[in-house]
Amino acid sequence: MITITDLSARIAGRLLLDHASVTLPAGTKAGLVGRNGAGKSTLFRVITGDLAAESGSVSIPKQARIGQVAQEAPGTEDSLITIVMAADKERTALLAEAETATDPNRIAEIQMRLVDIDAHSAEARAASILAGLGFNAEAQLRPASSFSGGWRMRVALAAVLFAEPDLLLLDEPTNYLDLEGTMWLEDYVRRYPHTVIVISHDRDMLNNAVNSIVHLDQKKLTFYRGGYDQFERQKAEADELQMKAKAKSDAARKHIQSYIDRFRYKASKARQAQSRIKALERMGTVSAVVEDHVQPITFPTPEKQPASPIVAINKGGVGYTPGQQILKNITLRIDNDDRIALLGSNGNGKSTFAKLISGRLGLDGGEMKLASSLSIGFFAQHQLDDLIPNESPVDHVRRLMPDAPEAKVRARVAQMGLATEKMATAAKDLSGGEKARLLMGLAAFHAPNLLILDEPTNHLDIDSRRALIEALNDYDGAVILISHDRHLIEATVDRLWLVSDGTVKPFDGDLEEYRDLIIASGRKKDDKAQATDETASKADQRKANAEKRASLAPLKKKINEIESLTGKLEKLIQGLDKELADPVLYEKAPAKAAQKAKERGEAAGKLSAAEEEWLLLSAEYEEAMAG
Numbered sequence: 001m002i003t004i005t006d007l008s009a010r011i012a013g014r015l016l017l018d019h020a021s022v023t024l025p026a027g028t029k030a031g032l033v034g035r036n037g038a039g040k041s042t043l044f045r046v047i048t049g050d051l052a053a054e055s056g057s058v059s060i061p062k063q064a065r066i067g068q069v070a071q072e073a074p075g076t077e078d079s080l081i082t083i084v085m086a087a088d089k090e091r092t093a094l095l096a097e098a099e100t101a102t103d104p105n106r107i108a109e110i111q112m113r114l115v116d117i118d119a120h121s122a123e124a125r126a127a128s129i130l131a132g133l134g135f136n137a138e139a140q141l142r143p144a145s146s147f148s149g150g151w152r153m154r155v156a157l158a159a160v161l162f163a164e165p166d167l168l169l170l171d172e173p174t175n176y177l178d179l180e181g182t183m184w185l186e187d188y189v190r191r192y193p194h195t196v197i198v199i200s201h202d203r204d205m206l207n208n209a210v211n212s213i214v215h216l217d218q219k220k221l222t223f224y225r226g227g228y229d230q231f232e233r234q235k236a237e238a239d240e241l242q243m244k245a246k247a248k249s250d251a252a253r254k255h256i257q258s259y260i261d262r263f264r265y266k267a268s269k270a271r272q273a274q275s276r277i278k279a280l281e282r283m284g285t286v287s288a289v290v291e292d293h294v295q296p297i298t299f300p301t302p303e304k305q306p307a308s309p310i311v312a313i314n315k316g317g318v319g320y321t322p323g324q325q326i327l328k329n330i331t332l333r334i335d336n337d338d339r340i341a342l343l344g345s346n347g348n349g350k351s352t353f354a355k356l357i358s359g360r361l362g363l364d365g366g367e368m369k370l371a372s373s374l375s376i377g378f379f380a381q382h383q384l385d386d387l388i389p390n391e392s393p394v395d396h397v398r399r400l401m402p403d404a405p406e407a408k409v410r411a412r413v414a415q416m417g418l419a420t421e422k423m424a425t426a427a428k429d430l431s432g433g434e435k436a437r438l439l440m441g442l443a444a445f446h447a448p449n450l451l452i453l454d455e456p457t458n459h460l461d462i463d464s465r466r467a468l469i470e471a472l473n474d475y476d477g478a479v480i481l482i483s484h485d486r487h488l489i490e491a492t493v494d495r496l497w498l499v500s501d502g503t504v505k506p507f508d509g510d511l512e513e514y515r516d517l518i519i520a521s522g523r524k525k526d527d528k529a530q531a532t533d534e535t536a537s538k539a540d541q542r543k544a545n546a547e548k549r550a551s552l553a554p555l556k557k558k559i560n561e562i563e564s565l566t567g568k569l570e571k572l573i574q575g576l577d578k579e580l581a582d583p584v585l586y587e588k589a590p591a592k593a594a595q596k597a598k599e600r601g602e603a604a605g606k607l608s609a610a611e612e613e614w615l616l617l618s619a620e621y622e623e624a625m626a627g
Contacts, residue, residue, distance in 0.1 A: 001026050002047075002167065002195065004221065007056035009039070009046050016042045018219035019056065024212075026061075029189060029196045031206040031228065034216035036433055036461045040199045043216065044068065044169050047197075060167065067165030069173065073152030077143045080135055080155050084126040087159035091119050104554035111551040115624050122162075129158045132184040133177070134345050150176045161188065170198040174205065174484050175458045178346040182484040183518045185209075201462045203228055203487040228462075294463040297417040297437060297471040300447040306371035308335035310450060310478060311357060316366035318356040325364055326352050330504050332497070336371075336449065338478045341489045343507055343514060344499035350482050351380070353504055354452050357480065377448035379440050381455045386439075389428035393418050393438050396427070400445050416441025417467060432459030440468075444475075451475065454482045486511055555621050562614045569607040576600040 002024040009017040016039030024030055032040050045051035047058050048066055060066070074083050086092055091114070098110045114120070130140050133154045144152055153176040160168065170189070174182045182202065189196055189209040197214070200206055206213065206228035213224045213231040224231045260277055317328035327349045334340065334357070342350045355361040356368075358378040388396065393413045394406075401409060413423050417437040422430065430438070436459045444451055451472075457465050465488060472479060472492045481493055489496075489511060496507040496514070507514065576596055579585060585593045 001059075001061070002028075003057075003059040005057050005059070007043075007046065007058065007221075008054040009042055009051060010054055011039075011042055011051075015054075015219060017046075017053075017216075017221075020216075020219060020221040021056075022214055022221040022223050024195065024197070024214075024223070027193075027195055028212055029192070029210040030198070030212045030214050030223075031210040032197055032199045032214050032216065033201075033206065033228070033231070033462065035463070036431060036459075038216045039219070040216055041171055043221075044171060044197075044199070047167075047169065064166040065163075066167045066169065067160045067163050068169040068171065069153070069160050070156045073149055073156050074144045074159075075152060077145055079141050079143060080130055080147075080158075081123065081126055081140045083144055083155055084130060084159045084162045085122055087163040088117075088122065089163070091117055091122060094119070107551055108553075108555045112555070112620055112624055126158070126162050129161050129188075130155075132188065133158050133181050134347070154181070157185075164192075164194065166194050168192065168194065168196045170196065170200070172199055172201070174200065174202050177484055178350075179343060179484045179486065179489075180345045180518050182486070183515050187519050201457070201460065201465060202485055203462060203465070204485075206231075294467055295414075295417040295419055295437075297440070297464075297467045298415040299440075299444045299451065299471050299475040299477075300415070301476045302375070302447045302449045304373065305336045305449055305476065306373045308337075309333040309369075310336050310371040310374050312367075312369045314367045316356075316368050317364045318352055318361050319364050320352075320361070322364060326502070327356075327499070327504060328365065328502055330366065332504060332506075334450070334478060334480070336478055338495060339472075339481075339493040340479065340495045340497055341481045341483065341493040342497050342499055342504075348499045349502070349504075350499045351454055353499055354378070354380075354454055354480060354482060357450070358452050371449075374450060375446060375448040377443040377446070377451045379443040379451075379453045379456055381436075381458055383439050383443075384432070384435050387427040387435060390426050392424045392426055393430075394423050396438065396442060397445075400442070412445075413438075413441070417464070433461060433464055436460060437464070448477060450478045450480070452480045455484065456481075457483060457485045457488060486515070552621060552624055555617060555624075559614060559617050559621060562610050562617070566607060566610045566614065569603050569610065573600060573603050573607065576603065 004020065004022050006019045006021055007017050008015065008019055032043065034040050042051065046053050047060075048068065076083070078086075094110050094114055098107070098114075101107050101110060118125075127137070127140060131137075134151075135154070135158075144155055147155070157170075157173055157176075173185060177185060182205070186205045186209045189198065189205070196210070198205070198210065208227065210227060212226065213228060215222045215224065215231065215235065224234050226234075311332075311334040313330050313332050316330040317325040318330075319325040319327070330353075342353065344350050352361065356363065358376050360378070393416070394409055397412050398404075398409050401412070410420075410423055414420070418434060418441075422434055425434075427435065427438070436456060440453070440456060443453075456468065460468065465485065469488060469491045472481075479492065481489060483489055496509070496511070497504055498507040509517075576599060579596055580593065580600060585596070
């Protein structure tokens, strides 16, 4: 159980948690939600001890292991599988000690503990987690230094999942994942055997992977059972009740205040007026429901839509080096009202295909025809770095409309969903979500006929994602969407294209079917890995059994010694019982009888203790041999 009591915490003088309290039962899968900047990551830092609380406490069971994704992705020359397996520090330490231990009893303890933590299957488990996050068998053996930062963050995530801490803290874990990795992680978190708290703006993860929601709002924590949809309903109902209670309270206070104002200075009514003043003080007030306003996002409507198809590809190919095609045999068409989501694991070519359509990559074989008046807007996460750090959103937009008056420039910035107070803020000081809004607005500035969005939601909270959904549904042009946010895809697109096996083709099914396919594929890999692990050669198995028996020899010896001791104690007790059954002993030698009775009691106690120890050690031995 995790208990947070009257917790207050500040960052840079700003109070983010104010006497907040919540209790999470053991095994809870909780989604921590709240607006960006509300203090969710700050709460994690307090839980891990990286930030001291101003007041209050966080109570976690002693010896409980807390795990979270490392802030710095691993970039060493070690292979991915080695890095992940090293995350289980106890297993690593036990294996190292086993190499040098000489005491038979300690050797037995080490081997028994390795069995308890399922150390023999560690490599298979690590490989399964890495595979779920998008690393094939070949990639798992490559050094971490050969991967980009985003892929290394996946390795860091794999490492903490493999360590299987008692409390798993995940802060926006899907930001570096594709849709397939997100689906796999959703299933993994749902089946995780210990407590999980996940900060996420992914609605599907919050509906399918967790069983409760902790809402951080107005510096307080509120616990709700169920997923995000249930939380929204419960929150709306609670807000409605609170608004009704406030209206009722305000009416009552107004009525009493009216009486006080009328009669407090009349001698005949002074006592009653004073009584009502006290009643008014006792009533207190019901706080109003505070609704955070979310700036809408607007994509300008294309002035003229070209005739379909706006893009037609026949046996097309594309790659970054002439003659080395990443995608080939592409035969597809895009119409002017299409809403298409690209599916497929990262590295399969989704972004490459998007760059082909947008003109950032040229065709390498085959034919591609674009409508003559086609205008394309393109947004990708890496463009966040393209913003000019010291220039404001107004400065960025003014470059595109240099002759427009200030009011019109600001009006266009407002359409991008940026609040008035952020319009003059330097880009380097904007949040990730604000930068994403600005970049999407710049990509759609000239009212394109086709809008391509590559992972637009990474820095958007749930309310901003809802604003994006509304903007896309109001937009009149065609859309190509790459996203790990299943809710966004389901709410905005009507066609699915799968990028895999070196080509792009329509996917005949919906996202639920695709999810089942991904999860089934992942579990099939797990089963295959397990089967491979179980089909070791008979010679290896015999060798392993021999080594196991040798390592357990001290334990077996101890069991035999206890069996011998219990036999001796049983014989001793039988002899004492025979002597104590003779009444003559009590008449002629009462002191001796008392001594024999004492010896009998001591022997019985030793026998009971020996039998308990024998049962315990025997169970350990049998379990170890079975493992």
